[in-house]
Amino acid sequence: MSMKTRALILVSMAALLFTGCGRPGSGTDQNAADADTLSGEITVVGSTTVQPVAEVLAGAFEALHPGCIITVQGGGSSVGVTSAAQGTADIGSVSRDIAADEFQQYPGLVVYTIARDGIAVVSDPGISVDGLTLDQVRGIFSGEVSNWSSVGGPDMPIVVVSREEGSGTRGAFEELVLGDEVQITSGAILQSSNGAILTTVSGTPGSIGYLSFGYLDPSVKALSIDGTAPTPENAANGSYAAVRPLNLVTNGDPDGLARAWIDFIYSADGQAIVVEQGYLSVN
Amino acid sequence: MTRKGIIDEAMRVVLLCAGLASLSIVVLIGLFILRESLPAFHEIGVWNLLSGKEWRPGQGQFGLLPMIAGSGLVTLGAICLGLPLALCCGIFLAEIAPTWIRVVVRPSIELLAGIPSVVYGLFGLVVLVPAVRQIDYPGNAGFGLLSASIVLAVMILPTIASVSEVAIRSVPDEYRQGALALGSTRWEMIRRVVLPAARSGILSAVVLGLGRALGETIAMIMVIGNSVMMPTTMGGPLPGIFLSRARTLTGNIAVEMSYATGLHSSALFATGVVLFVLIMIVNSAARALMSRNVRGGRP
Numbered sequence: 001m002s003m004k005t006r007a008l009i010l011v012s013m014a015a016l017l018f019t020g021c022g023r024p025g026s027g028t029d030q031n032a033a034d035a036d037t038l039s040g041e042i043t044v045v046g047s048t049t050v051q052p053v054a055e056v057l058a059g060a061f062e063a064l065h066p067g068c069i070i071t072v073q074g075g076g077s078s079v080g081v082t083s084a085a086q087g088t089a090d091i092g093s094v095s096r097d098i099a100a101d102e103f104q105q106y107p108g109l110v111v112y113t114i115a116r117d118g119i120a121v122v123s124d125p126g127i128s129v130d131g132l133t134l135d136q137v138r139g140i141f142s143g144e145v146s147n148w149s150s151v152g153g154p155d156m157p158i159v160v161v162s163r164e165e166g167s168g169t170r171g172a173f174e175e176l177v178l179g180d181e182v183q184i185t186s187g188a189i190l191q192s193s194n195g196a197i198l199t200t201v202s203g204t205p206g207s208i209g210y211l212s213f214g215y216l217d218p219s220v221k222a223l224s225i226d227g228t229a230p231t232p233e234n235a236a237n238g239s240y241a242a243v244r245p246l247n248l249v250t251n252g253d254p255d256g257l258a259r260a261w262i263d264f265i266y267s268a269d270g271q272a273i274v275v276e277q278g279y280l281s282v283n
Numbered sequence: 284m285t286r287k288g289i290i291d292e293a294m295r296v297v298l299l300c301a302g303l304a305s306l307s308i309v310v311l312i313g314l315f316i317l318r319e320s321l322p323a324f325h326e327i328g329v330w331n332l333l334s335g336k337e338w339r340p341g342q343g344q345f346g347l348l349p350m351i352a353g354s355g356l357v358t359l360g361a362i363c364l365g366l367p368l369a370l371c372c373g374i375f376l377a378e379i380a381p382t383w384i385r386v387v388v389r390p391s392i393e394l395l396a397g398i399p400s401v402v403y404g405l406f407g408l409v410v411l412v413p414a415v416r417q418i419d420y421p422g423n424a425g426f427g428l429l430s431a432s433i434v435l436a437v438m439i440l441p442t443i444a445s446v447s448e449v450a451i452r453s454v455p456d457e458y459r460q461g462a463l464a465l466g467s468t469r470w471e472m473i474r475r476v477v478l479p480a481a482r483s484g485i486l487s488a489v490v491l492g493l494g495r496a497l498g499e500t501i502a503m504i505m506v507i508g509n510s511v512m513m514p515t516t517m518g519g520p521l522p523g524i525f526l527s528r529a530r531t532l533t534g535n536i537a538v539e540m541s542y543a544t545g546l547h548s549s550a551l552f553a554t555g556v557v558l559f560v561l562i563m564i565v566n567s568a569a570r571a572l573m574s575r576n577v578r579g580g581r582p
Contacts, residue, residue, distance in 0.1 A: 075541050099544075102544070157424075164509070165338075165340045165341055166340060166543050166544075171341075174341075186511050187422075189424065189508040189509065189510060189528060190508070190538060191509065192538045199408075200426075203412075204424055205416070
């Protein structure tokens with residue numbers, strides 16, 4: 001009996017604790033009434049490209065509204081669509097355009113483009129090539145060009161590194177850079193995340209791959225295409241073409257916390273975070 | 284009923300439920316995978332799935348042969364590299380090692396079995412892949428069947444070593460005494476009498492290792508390259524095939540699942556069914572061999 005009483009006390013204490021935390025305490029907040037309704041928890045599931053920036057956006061939002069919890073998970077763009085459509089997540093994140101058959105299957109989907117992202121061709125930093133023409137990029141990824149010496153580099157075999165079929169980054173790269181006719185060589189090393197591509201390209205001599213702008217760092221060399229360097233500026237002014245939308249999707253119009261978070265992302269503060277993370281603002 | 288009787292009865296029901304639960308979990312998972320894979324089997328066809336050499340889900344091509352070949356070859360490689368070492372280890376522990384060495388070596392082998400596979404994969408990625416890359420061979424990038432086979436050989440070593448040790452230890456002492464009494468040396472006794480007597484136990488150790496090798500996923504993804512291609516010698520001699528990149532059945536699912544939809548996702552479940560059937564065959568083979576071992580174990 002005493003065990004039961006103790007458990008009961010524990011539970012009620014925990015409940016008190018949680019309700020205490022759940023109320024945003026700051027009465028000085030100018031829209032205190034608004035803030036009061038803003039509490040609770042939402043989950044965001046989907047693209048690993050959107051994940052890092054979504055985590056930062058969630059953190060910034062939680063700092064403004066202490067009663068809210070936004071959980072961000074990976075899984076992939078397609079998982080993002082199905083989770084949002086089937087209600088297992090409040091918001092899905094998708095690093096590509098929503099496919100026609102996805103709209104057909106889930107007519108309730110509402111899409112918010114929160115940022116745009118460039119895709120850069122990256123190589124092992126030891127390669128003395130700074131840029132390629134679009135045709136050379138297509139030749140290399142299709143497997144027709146197999147040695148760096150054919151594109152002005154050292155006599156060294158080219159190791160192609162790519163994302164797996166179905167990846168949002170791969171889909172966008174195929175669509176925006178390779179075009180319809182070119183298929184990525186079946187001999188390519190396939191890795192299943194932007195992070196794994198970064199590690200593989202930086203560690204494999206003679207390798208070439210492609211990465212979301214948000215993942216670029218000095219351990220790989222970002223190559224210019226047709227003389228245009230893959231920088232946010234060039235992507236913003238339209239001279240660098242490999243740019244895709246980063247989307248959030250919801251099933252029907254979002255309300256409450258989800259609505260507030262999306263509004264926050266579109267605000268000046270939210271878009272500043274997007275730019276800070278290496279992506280392009282949508283404004 | 285007495286208090287003790289009630290407790291007894293209650294425990295019987297609890298244990299029965301636990302037993303039934305594990306059975307129903309296997310059945311439910313099996314049914315689920317099968318149900319999800321039905322569209323793929325229906326639309327692509329069983330034969331096309333099993334014999335197709337092209338896997339391009341974007342173009343609607345779903346052939347699993349490259350992955351079946353990849354899983355097969357990497358398992359073969361792992362057995363070739365790992366079996367001699369593991370078997371010698373088992374023989375040493377059962378027949379030769381003095382007690383103080385055995386109490387050190389056996390726990391360390393068991394520890395090997397406890398290392399998470401992602402750690403093996405990481406080791407392979409940062410140590411083996413660069414080392415294999417040093418082999419001068421056209422098209423060799425370090426990622427491939429050889430690196431994967433070495434990683435897998437280490438991973439199956441504990442299974443094969445400990446099961447074969449038990450098999451060798453269970454050979455009756457009279458066999459050894461008889462052989463020695465007939466004038467054979469210790470090595471002759473092990474080779475001619477003990478090993479043949481433990482044969483089916485050792486075989487089942489190998490088959491258990493096979494099952495573990497077929498099911499390994501994350502470590503393989505990290506070192507094998509994951510390219511969807513039939514392993515080739517790239518124009519060189521036959522052993523060169525092990526420098527080829529490949530993809531395993533398990534890797535096919537793990538790499539693509541998160542982004543797959545529709546038929547693509549169903550085809551990945553079909554990959555799971557193929558794997559399920561392969562491992563079921565291997566496990567029943569192990570079971571059959573083990574029951575033979577229990578019955579007789581004579582050469």
